[in-house]
Amino acid sequence: MTPAPTPDRRLAVLGAGSWGTTFARVLADGGAEVALWARREEIAREIREQHRNSAYLPDHRLPETVHATSDLEEALDGADGVVIAIPAQSLRGTLETWPALPAVPVLSLTKGIERGTDARISEVIAAAGGAAPQRIGVLSGPNLSAEIAERRPCASVVAAPSQELAEIFAAWCTAPYLRAYTSTDVIGVEIAGAVKNVIAIAVGAAVGLGHGHNTTASLITRGLAEITRLGVALGGRPETFSGLAGLGDLVATCASPLSRNHRLGLALGQGLDVEAAAAAVGQTAEGVATARAVADLAARIGVDMPITRAVVAVVDHGESIDEVTTALLSRSVRPE
Template sequence: MDPGARPRLAVLGAGSWGTTFARVLADGGSEVALWARREEIAREIREEHRNSAYLPGHALPEAIDGTSRLEEALEGADGVILAIPAQSLRDTLRAWPALPDVPVLSLVKGIERGTDARISEVIAAAGGVDPGRIGVLSGPNLSAEIAERRPCASVVAAPAQELAEELAGWCEAPYLRAYTSTDVVGVEIAGAVKNVIAIAVGAATGLGHGHNTTASLITRGLAEIARLGVALGGRPETFAGLAGLGDLVATCASPLSRNHRLGLALGRGLDVEAAAAEVGQTAEGVATARAVADLAERRGVDMPITRAVVAVVDHGARIDEVTAALLSRSTRPE
């Protein structure tokens, strides 16, 4: 790309997060091709500059062009941004032609169920992408608030600092500040596991417990995230930063969080299917919980909150009994 030229970026996935982030990129000065699976969504983005299905009430900049043709989105792209649900990402990548030899930034948070692979590992294996050009973004980034252009920060992690800085440069909208990291493992684990903890916190709230309970679960949840992340090679300081504590607090405390809302519904007595239907959009923590628990078991990492969520969402345990068991564990050093 010529120095000073506006990057041309392909955002693959026109759900609420992909569309919101496409606007961040356009507000930061990039030309954006936003790929939608359905042509009617792509046409509305292209012709009316809106996505009423996934981002109602928000106009999209003219710098965003919509398309349902993948090859058109990728043509001439200086970079690719992936915003595909975690559990369908592998099959989607396998069905696509090879991605161009450009940097790839993942907005996807989760652990793949069945393989327990991190998302960057899925992109490398299924998409044939060199791991050295894959970056990940995480942080306290509730899409509804970013759609309102409210100030926030994110962290972009990549294997090399130079790539992290390039990717972060794409994201520098007036209301979003991007920090850099080379701890890809830590940022991915933090971004995935916080969704599981948010379900537990939401469930406790739904059961009528107060701030002491939720603060306890958030704090111990952060300890679980850090234990697993460090065991997998992440750096301890990552979990005290935007991708760790920052994202965890936002996801656990906000009614805008899908995982928090799903937990609330579970706490009110709904089963997982009914709770998911009430939320209406993908809550990645449900599918991620089992993968996280499997990873923890293989590494010998104690994650009682995660196990409790798995007991509820996978095995039909009663949320009130599981919560009571969590809070009555035997005395041990913090």
Template sequence: MIDPPAPTHRPAATHPPAPPEAPVPPSRPRLAVLGAGSWGTTFAQVLADSGAEVMLWARREEIAREIRQEHRNSAYLPDLLLPESIRAASRPEEALEGADGVVIAIPAQALRGTLAAWPALPELPVLSLTKGIERGTDARISEVIAAAGGVDPARLGVLSGPNLSAEIAARRPCASVVAAPSQDLADLFAGWCDAPYLRAYTSTDVVGVEIAGAVKNVIAIAVGAAAGLGHGHNTTASLMTRGLAEITRLGIALGGRRETFAGLAGMGDLVATCASPLSRNHRLGLALGRGLDVTAAAAEVGQTAEGVATARAVADLASRLGVDMPITRAVVAVVDHGARIDEVTTALLSRSVRPE
């Protein structure tokens, strides 16, 4: 009898090691932008181009509907085709539902009333795009948001810089500064606005960035008025330079840091706002220089020029702190008290000799 062959012992099957798990890409943040004017709409595009899911709140339902259905906001930016990832709503509750963060782009003088009519904002990071000082309280915008929106200042930041909305809407390269109470929060906000055409720098000088963004609108009215009167580049450069000195004095008196005013929020924003015909405050100043009164000049501009309402608040703040701001006082004399712009400009440039 033939013995059966010995069983063959095969080694246990082996499998190649599993490849390492690919890193999970970060989820797209869902961001609510409150305010569908030209700047809010433009910044919604920036956020969408940075990879965020964006819900844009518009006060009027017809604007929200046009954004949803046609991806346009013809009331403010008729030539801009918005990314399809931007949605829109006219109810604040709908705009805020499921959001990871909030961006506020509501005009300064309407901000408190708008927020007070809503429930408290959810406990999320909040970034303000609004520039101005509240008239009547002389409060900075972050202070208004904290009080009227129930927002902890520790999660509230501000963005400023040379940010003419028409150029950013056309995706022209630019830079901004994002300021927050902590570096981590500033980094988070900078990550929201990481579009290929916008470079965000960070700061922890919230006061300085806010004051620079507010007061440059006032100086832009004076510079525009000088140009409207027919004065040349020497005059406008003088007003811009001395305007920066005013902004810096006030900002430091309120606790801002001097270096902030030499950067994007200070000099950068001042140059863009004072020199560009795209600036509403510059255009309003031009109209004043041509002889229009404030009401007619504002109607010609057609959109909110924050410097008009901000000028009085800035002058009151400066007076309370003992800060000398002659250009700001001159703008207040024109927009609030009906002074003639030619007389005010002449008086500004005829002041007594003093050290610079």
């Protein structure tokens, strides 16, 4: 039997939810030794002893080169790079309880805008994690973790402040089933990844209300326009929003029943309130918390985002999803 190749890098993945665990497997399939940090010791122990994470990825065995620990210092020891997979709204609080991140490249898998500060995730990592902005990158694209866990072919975008750093991150993601494209538009990729979750809630709600493909196509298309307006106003590049991080991720998240945000919107459209809908989904749907942050950010810089405002009206203010959707699609005539 041919011996397994020796891992050529050691990477720490912080966060052992479904996406963090799946991406740890991607990195291992790409040739890395991976230290996966789990908040709960029982999850870390199961991964160490059984090579499974039954709480978040029950049907898949993890490679031998994925090691798990609930000890942050152990996870970071000797790491050539760090991957962040912690939910957006708990990220700052988590990072502030830790020592500063090591001076290595840091890749964020987290999608969202922080409530209260309107900060992008890379800004939170820099401020609360002590990482230099010039070594922080972000990954986005059509990233439905259930499909990636099945090793189905897909592509993603890794964006970093420099092309050299983006290529380092892309080299981490060299699994046979995942193609990583590079970008230096960190702002555009982050905004696209955050706001698509909000639009997916609106699209899921429309499906839950019984509307058809014309309605969902209209919401996706106008949602892309909203994302692009905000991203460009913040300094993102227009072409980013027609690529994998923009249109690609938006279509996957809005159309797939694997998307948590789509499923949450679907439950809202079927008559559940926000708490019951979130319970039905069972895992964090970032679009709920992100919606208000996006709406606040857009209002502060004067960008019109009617779909986002409609989602906020439902998830934060308890308005009827049926009434909001009807009002949204009956706006006054205006040029597209």
